[in-house]
Each structure stands twice: as structure tokens, then as C-alpha cells.
Amino acid sequence: xxxxxxxxxxQYANGEYGHIVHFAAxxxxxxxRNKGDAxxxxxxxxxxxxxxxxxxxxxxxxDGTPIMEKCYTHNTEAV
Numbered sequence: 001x002x003x004x005x006x007x008x009x010x011q012y013a014n015g016e017y018g019h020i021v022h023f024a025a026x027x028x029x030x031x032x033r034n035k036g037d038a039x040x041x042x043x044x045x046x047x048x049x050x051x052x053x054x055x056x057x058x059x060x061x062x063d064g065t066p067i068m069e070k071c072y073t074h075n076t077e078a079v
Contacts, residue, residue: 001025001026001027001032002025002027002028003023003025003032004024004025004033004035004060004061004062004067005021005023005036005059005060005061006022006024006036006040006043006060007019007022007057008021008022008047008055008056009054009055009057009058010050010054010055010056011052011054011055012052013052013053013076022039024038024039036059036067037059039059040057040059043057044057047071047072048072051074051076053073054073054074055071055072055074056071057069057070
């Protein structure tokens with residue numbers, strides 16, 4: 001079994017942070033990686049449109065090696 005993790009990190013309006021850990025796995029290593037990529041981009045899709053001050057995702061291998069990362073920052077001040 002090969003497994004990948006997606007760490008989702010959210011900053012809230014009050015300045016505090018929260019996180020969610022997602023995982024993707026498969027017996028086939030290539031399929032596991034594709035599932036990991038899919039979850040990573042799913043999280044980024046939500047982060048891109050988020051109204052949080054910052055919203056990020058990191059895809060890592062099960063040994064902790066970072067593969068991809070992206071953070072979206074949003075101007076949350078009232079206009």
C-alpha cells in the first residue's frame with residue numbers, strides 16, 4: 001500500500017490557525033500518487049475561492065517528503 005497526505009492549513013479571521021489532514025492510498029503506487037494529486041488540487045480549488053485570510057495545501061509522501069505546496073492569501077477587509 002502506498003499512501004500520500006494532504007495537509008490543509010487555514011488561517012481564520014481572528015488570526016488563529018486550523019488544519020485538516022487528508023490521505024489518499026492505493027496498492028498501485030502510480031494510482032496512489034494520482035489520488036494524492038487529485039485530493040491536493042481539490043483542496044486548492046476550495047482554497048482559491050476561500051474567504052479566509054490564508055488557505056494552503058501541502059502534498060507529502062508517507063515518509064514526510066514534501067512534493068507540492070501552494071498558499072492562497074485573500075484580502076478579507078471590508079470594502
